[in-house]
Amino acid sequence: MEEIWKEVEAAGTLAIGGHIKPDGDCMGSCMGLYNYILKKYPEKKVDVYLEAIPPAFVFMKNTDRIKLGYEDHEPYDLFLALDCGDIDRLGKADKYFKNAGRTICIDHHISNKGYADINYIKPHISSTSEYVYELMDKSYVDIPIAECLYVGIVHDTGVFQYSCTSSRTMTVAGELMDKGIDYPRLVDESYYMKYMVQNRLMGYCLLNCELKLDDKVVLAVLPKEILDKYGGVASDLEGIVAVLRHTKDVEAAVFIYELNPGRFKVSLRSSSGIVDVSKIAMEFGGGGHKMAAGYSINCEVNKGIERLLSMIEDQLKGAV
Numbered sequence: 001m002e003e004i005w006k007e008v009e010a011a012g013t014l015a016i017g018g019h020i021k022p023d024g025d026c027m028g029s030c031m032g033l034y035n036y037i038l039k040k041y042p043e044k045k046v047d048v049y050l051e052a053i054p055p056a057f058v059f060m061k062n063t064d065r066i067k068l069g070y071e072d073h074e075p076y077d078l079f080l081a082l083d084c085g086d087i088d089r090l091g092k093a094d095k096y097f098k099n100a101g102r103t104i105c106i107d108h109h110i111s112n113k114g115y116a117d118i119n120y121i122k123p124h125i126s127s128t129s130e131y132v133y134e135l136m137d138k139s140y141v142d143i144p145i146a147e148c149l150y151v152g153i154v155h156d157t158g159v160f161q162y163s164c165t166s167s168r169t170m171t172v173a174g175e176l177m178d179k180g181i182d183y184p185r186l187v188d189e190s191y192y193m194k195y196m197v198q199n200r201l202m203g204y205c206l207l208n209c210e211l212k213l214d215d216k217v218v219l220a221v222l223p224k225e226i227l228d229k230y231g232g233v234a235s236d237l238e239g240i241v242a243v244l245r246h247t248k249d250v251e252a253a254v255f256i257y258e259l260n261p262g263r264f265k266v267s268l269r270s271s272s273g274i275v276d277v278s279k280i281a282m283e284f285g286g287g288g289h290k291m292a293a294g295y296s297i298n299c300e301v302n303k304g305i306e307r308l309l310s311m312i313e314d315q316l317k318g319a320v
Helices: 002-010 024-040 087-099 128-135 143-157 167-177 183-192 196-208 224-229 240-245 277-283 301-318
Strands: 013-017 045-049 078-082 102-107 118-121 210-212 217-222 252-260 263-270 292-298
Touching: 002 078, 002 102, 002 118, 013 024, 013 087, 024 045, 024 078, 024 128, 024 143, 045 087, 078 087, 102 128, 128 143, 128 167, 143 167, 143 183, 196 217, 196 224, 196 240, 217 224, 217 240, 217 301, 224 252, 240 252, 240 263, 252 301, 263 277, 263 301, 277 292, 277 301
Parallel strands: 013 045, 013 078, 078 102, 102 118, 217 252
Antiparallel strands: 210 217, 252 263, 263 292
């Protein structure tokens, strides 16, 4: 815990980055740490790099200061990669990481092999946001910082219902609530509230999903033409696989959507842990957790589905 702050204190210029297509935990951990460093070390020059911000998270303090462009920049003294299981997942910000004087990775993905100079990786913690909070001097955590971290925890725990939620997670959430955040509003507006386009895309997936492998797997595929028809973007698909996972008696949920012709993103969820979706994702070059993982693939969609279902079937048979 002390080592990270020694590195921060020694650095004059710092950059923070998270994974491509930032979700709640990525946004929460990055913006929580960004705001914390600005408060505790106001003399530091700190930049944060993230891709386009999902509308649900624009309330976070200083999101207007996120650098969406990736112009040339003098090498940073320190780059902190958060909630990013692999250097390639940093996207265009990887050039700042590679050129930085020192690098730190703070993450909780089991697939993370440790690619930074200093690695803080705890696969069994609920979220990177919870981990970031544990690293902080709590006296500096104010309402804006607490809002970021609380939302990050909420999103990666499914509002505290996923198995990654521990008693410590609940204690941390309670401490953040005690800072004075409006936690009902944060949960409602960042997690549950949906735009009409999101409802329509969710409806399409629910109407067209199928049961596979003796009804142990639920599968939904969203072609790009449907995404375009409703004027949706990738960030509008957040939460669909989680809803599919709630299908009674299924062991795994699979949601596949087309990014570009022949290029697909696959999101996986396990219902009970019998299927370890992180192992499957890693076989395809992706990563994640035992209960939630994903990857991208270039192939004919039916061939990709056939191989994926075969791997899930092997795990189901092994569990008998």
